Amino acid sequence: MRAAVLYGQQDLRLETIADPTPGPGEVIIAVQAATTCGTDLKVWRRGGHARMLTPPILFGHEAAGEIVALGPGVSGWQLGQRVVANNSAPCRDCFYCHRHEYSLCQNLEFNNGTYAEYLKIPARIVAQNLLAIPDQLATPIAAMTEPLACVLHGVARCGFSPDQVRSWPQPPQILVIGDGAIGLMFVGVLAQQGARVILAGGSASRLEIGQTFGATTILNHRQTPDLPTVIRELTSGLGADIVIEATGVPSVWETAIACTRPGGTVNLFGGCPRDTQITVNTEQLHYGELTLKGVFHNTPFYVRQALKVLSENSIPWSKLITQTAPLSELEATFQAMLNRQVIKVAIDPRA
Template sequence: SAPCGECRPCLARRPNLCEDLLFVNGAYGEYIALPPRLVAKNIVRLDRVAAARAAFAEPLACAMLGVERARLDEGQTVAVFGHGPLGCLLAMVAATRKCRVLLIGKAGWRLQRVRALGLGECVDATASADVVADLRALTDGRGPDVTIDATGRPEGWEQAMAAVGRGGSVVFFGGCAPGTSVRVDTRRAHYEELTLLGAFHHTPELIRYAVEALETGAVAPDGLVTHRMRLDGVHTALDLMQRGDALKVLIEP
């Protein structure tokens, strides 16, 4: 995407909220024509990183923005709700900040794979009678310093708010469906000074940081790829993702 650089959010150094944000969605072809502004705003060298890894630049930049919004500090404990590709990338970025990562997911092959990748301490939500209580038990009763929802479900948002410790921050990374709402414990929000934050999209600067992290290996998401397909397999790839039978599918033209 490409912000305009002239509106109020852009001038306030929040270009992801640009009032005239230019998007180009989809790239399932051998070639794609891009608007000049998008090219100018996103000039980045990709010749020093493998194409299969460079494909993670956009989602990784989104994860970086989510972690940036949380203002994670070394030694903090962060709980990520959701063990899909973006939840895993959030865990990886948090780990680069030298944080303790708790990754909450549901039993099944995906959670087993994530656990094998060593992305954090995995918590099986389906085996727990009370995930919030479990997270507090894992943090000596305090609750995580930061919680991030990557499920995009109202119940995930509410669990993230319930689990965070006093003075903690909650990042709503996964976007919920239009028209949904969540309940907020107003007493906790006020007396425990909780910080509730939205996190949307990324910025051209974060795209460059993401490419650099992929190039140096600071973030190595290769293990998230469960399937590789040619361009004519896009429909199959999308079906796999919709059914939850893939973690990340790499399309190789």
Template structure:
């Protein structure tokens, strides 16, 4: 089969890849839609991800498709069923799984391989995190389930409440999804970022205000002018140390910051401990998703609350994927791109 294989730092090639035989409990899914992701871009730039993918390996993890083959010992599924496949599944047995923190599972099984004609879904993911699509749900909508589940996890961790004032730092796909769900929760949302098209998208999703921080070295400066007293909740959805530090200057006393955007391993930040202590701030971070978050995200998609039309603003063929990632690494402002694998 044709597949996009990550070989190392900024090195992805479309080539022939083997189709492995199925093991008990597994299914083979013919890819109906695969989407690009900010995490994939980070992996492309770094050449690997210690937890998720070690090259050489077929790339991509946001997908939906149709079951093309089932192992004889795989129960409960039929060939031809339309499904969405999450990119991981927890073990169910470790301390964290037993305490409702499956996203921190000691033996979290990850799956990559969306940028290909088909993918073998491991038995654990088939059992825990593969869901059937309603007849009316398009593959490209369903493929948003995994990134949206990460945002759902962040919303849950942050405990959003109606009418709270929320500042989202970052107008990429994750920031925009945070905006959409916060608006759906009846919060008053401000989105800060760069790029007119992305900020206009935030407005179309219901953001009460958008702020183009332009070339500001310290993005806190233009934002403090907008709301000097600060926001109830600040979501950092960029993953840079300077925006982690800026978030502290933008939250109100007694407020909450979710450092959602992950920085490279080993990154350090400088924080004013007096500000944290005497302002009684709540600092937290969210990582990945749980099976419950997957199902909640999927329900938003099935109900039409979240639609691909609001986030997917381009498409390309599988053969064009290497050029697409070079463009993304160079600063392409596309939100998400649909990869046509056939």
């Protein structure tokens, strides 16, 4: 089969390798749509990932397709069935799993290799995070289950809930910094749950999508040199109740903290380069009683919730997929992502 293999920093090669065969409990799917994402772009640029992969390795982690082979002991699945698989599964038996903190699992098993004609799903993921795609849901949209699961996990970790919308004098004011696919997903989910969402980003077309997804205010950072001051002006001089950082840039993490009101929460969602550091104003942190949260990945619960949300089709998720491209154009696709010419691209290995 044809597959993309990451060898290092911006060193991605299309190779012909043996078709995978399923072992006990495993499933093989023919990939019909592998969606690109900001994480893959960062991994391609940096040449690796702190937890998810070490080159050389098969590349890509968002995909949906059709079951073509079942390993010994697999039951409840059929050949030809459309499925989506999360790219990980917890062990369920470590310190964190016993406390239901599955994203922190000490033995979290990752699976890469979606930019290929076929993808082997490990037994642990088959058991916990392989899901049937509803008939009405398009395969490329279903492939976005993994990033949306991360977003839903992130929303929950903010402490935000629809109960706040009902109990507070006004809806929570939430700032999302970053107009990539993840930032836009946050906007859609939060707006649907009743929050007043401010979106800050650098692309006029993406900010327009943010408005379509429910953002009440959009700010182009190229025209907003002092974002914390503008946010205070928009929030009666206080700052946002919750700020979600979705860029993975250390300086923007600091900006996110500066945009938060006393008593507010900062969700540091975007993963920064390894070993980077930020500076925090201790007076603001202490006397302002800020909550800073690092949020990583997802859990089996949110994987299921994500597929359900996508299936409800109450948000125009297709606006996040700029185009479809064959596997042979994967390198060019990452260049286009680097230049912010596309948001997500559905790679079709069959083309």
